[in-house]
Amino acid sequence: AQSVTQLGSHVSVSEGALVLLRCNYSSSVPPYLFWYVQYPNQGLQLLLKYTSAATLVKGINGFEAEFKKSETSFHLTKPSAHMSDAAEYFCAVSATGNTPLVFGKGTRLSVIA
Amino acid sequence: GAVVSQHPSRVICKSGTSVKIECRSLDFQATTMFWYRQFPKQSLMLMATSNEGSKATYEQGVEKDKFLINHASLTLSTLTVTSAHPEDSSFYICSARDLRGNTEAFFGQGTRLTVV
Numbered sequence: 001a002q003s004v005t006q007l008g009s010h011v012s013v014s015e016g017a018l019v020l021l022r023c024n025y026s027s028s029v030p031p032y033l034f035w036y037v038q039y040p041n042q043g044l045q046l047l048l049k050y051t052s053a054a055t056l057v058k059g060i061n062g063f064e065a066e067f068k069k070s071e072t073s074f075h076l077t078k079p080s081a082h083m084s085d086a087a088e089y090f091c092a093v094s095a096t097g098n099t100p101l102v103f104g105k106g107t108r109l110s111v112i113a
Numbered sequence: 114g115a116v117v118s119q120h121p122s123r124v125i126c127k128s129g130t131s132v133k134i135e136c137r138s139l140d141f142q143a144t145t146m147f148w149y150r151q152f153p154k155q156s157l158m159l160m161a162t163s164n165e166g167s168k169a170t171y172e173q174g175v176e177k178d179k180f181l182i183n184h185a186s187l188t189l190s191t192l193t194v195t196s197a198h199p200e201d202s203s204f205y206i207c208s209a210r211d212l213r214g215n216t217e218a219f220f221g222q223g224t225r226l227t228v229v
Contacts, residue, residue: 044220100147101218105156
């Protein structure tokens, strides 16, 4: 079984500051890990994914995440926050194959001018 | 990337009526699709796994007679909310995984259902 814990339901940063959104996972098999962003009343857009290749994964819009097996973590970072980054972010895990994603509770990112 | 189209994007219906939501994979075949429900300011909760040509698999606590799922073809799954009540009001999102070696899960745009 898989599960995800996102630490912090709400993170607020200043424009230009570092963004760090935390995600820890639990999985009985080697996991596939994902970060998605959701804007109000919209579906989910994939930011990046880890699929057992490079542990440092680069995604869209300047985001990246590092898979750390020893810490069972997959934290999302961005060096410099932009106002347009304000949204809800979800970390998700799945087993290999055609299985559904299990989502964390989400972290709302606010960016202050 | 692959596209999953979900319709309608929002619907308002009266209590007691039924509402059908469609989920289509536009450029890939999906033997399996997933239906999620999202309450305001909360995460996505898996409702059911839709399997082409067979019965859907429902998560614990999800009423299969209320949420009817049909996966008639490799590109279309439908969710019908039967005899809708105000407590069924929610954001419903479908998802499909492209089995052509791509591990990404693609999501529809979501459907905002309001039952009045």
